[in-house]
Amino acid sequence: MTDTPKAKTEFRWTRKDLLSVEELSREEIELILQTAESFKEVSSREVKKVPALRGKTVANLFFESSTRTRTSFELAAKRLSADLVNFSSSASSTSKGESLSDTAKNIEAMNVDTIVMRHSSSGSAEYLAKKLKVGVINAGDGIHEHPTQGLLDIFTIREKKKSLEGVRVCLVGDILHSRVARSNIWGLLKLGAKVTVCGPPTLIPAKIEQLGVEVSYDLDKVIKDQDVLNILRIQLERQKGAFFPSIREYAAEYGISKERMLKAKKDVIIMHPGPINRGVELAAEVADGPQSVILDQVTNGVAVRMAVLFHTTMVER
């Protein structure tokens, strides 16, 4: 055993929960990113498994449908040797009228270590974290935050652009309903990126510039300066309020077409949290084009979620 002194840092990860990127310090974000870099290598091995969380149990508790995020968390837990159980709202007793905290307390009573939750109500993750002793990872709460998506977006940008300092990132689309946008904004600003949000005025929250972002309603004007275009999904299920006249008009104004790409920087990267509405917010040629890092985001998602599960589950309860 090496008993030479390690680099001593005062800093130590102490959160059993990950509820938002807003609550994280720059140091905490950087620790997650650094750990994720090492975990990315694990997924490229022949044996894609390390025993770090052996004997721990993670529960996926998804009240909104999701395949990508749930599977990503599932693989992340399994590659760390944790056991994993899936609960979905339709198959669980919430459909029989059980309350959220009762469902969660029952899972806790089965000695689970960490609960990964997605819920349509903003603040539900924080509510649960206060009620439970087990760790709670927010996998998306309403229109509030989706912290692991924000972190994996930041990880991908850092991987492609080396650093976040001074990098110009534009979030395009429905900022109002986007928890991904909010997690991105908090994290990007903390790491020194310059953030612009761009979309129809009806889908940009009032006073969002107070967070420290620039606001634009004209994509053609701002596109030429951007290093990263993070294209948000037009959430068709949340568009009942007539926020824009038609899907076609939205695509014409804010969709990333082949023609619009000609106005962008040569080395711009295109990101999208998925699932893509091809031909609406993103043209197929662009989504599959050389500047697209959309599948890198998916790969990195597993590594980032491994890092989050690792650090939160290791905290003593």
Add this chain to the structure above:
Amino acid sequence: MNKLVLDSPSIERAATRMAHEILEKNNGVDGLCLIGIQTRGVILAQRLEKIIEKISHAKVPIGILDINLYRDDLTKVAEQPIIHKTEINFDLDNKIVVLVDDVLYTGRTIRSALDAIVDFGRPKRIELAVLIDRGHRELPIRADFVGKNIPTSDNEIVHVHFTETDKVEEVVVAQK
């Protein structure tokens, strides 16, 4: 009070001898590879690699191993565990792996490293090279190549300092 046990020239001589012994025991570089354990095991492995190249005019593959995820006391360590990179970019099947670390003490790091290595393949043989063997083993593990045996007591700490990481080149024994 720090007691100097190896100075810079002695470290160099010890490493040179270990490189010779590795080549002698394995009849050359055929199938040989080195894997250094983060952090100072990696530096020692790099030095052994250079010396082996000088002696035998052949390059041996070298890998980096971080054993933190395989520790048996991962949840109990006092400091923030920092997970460093593992980089083994070559096939380990049927290779002779020389595992390299700076200090051999309880043997638990090596136990973790053995677990990690088998996740990468099935080497023909695994050997162990350490700069310092300080005794106090808690597991049935021994080194094949040792720079220097230093009898220590449990309340002493062995500090290996390499220029690359610590700006000085020395091995000292200090009181806890």
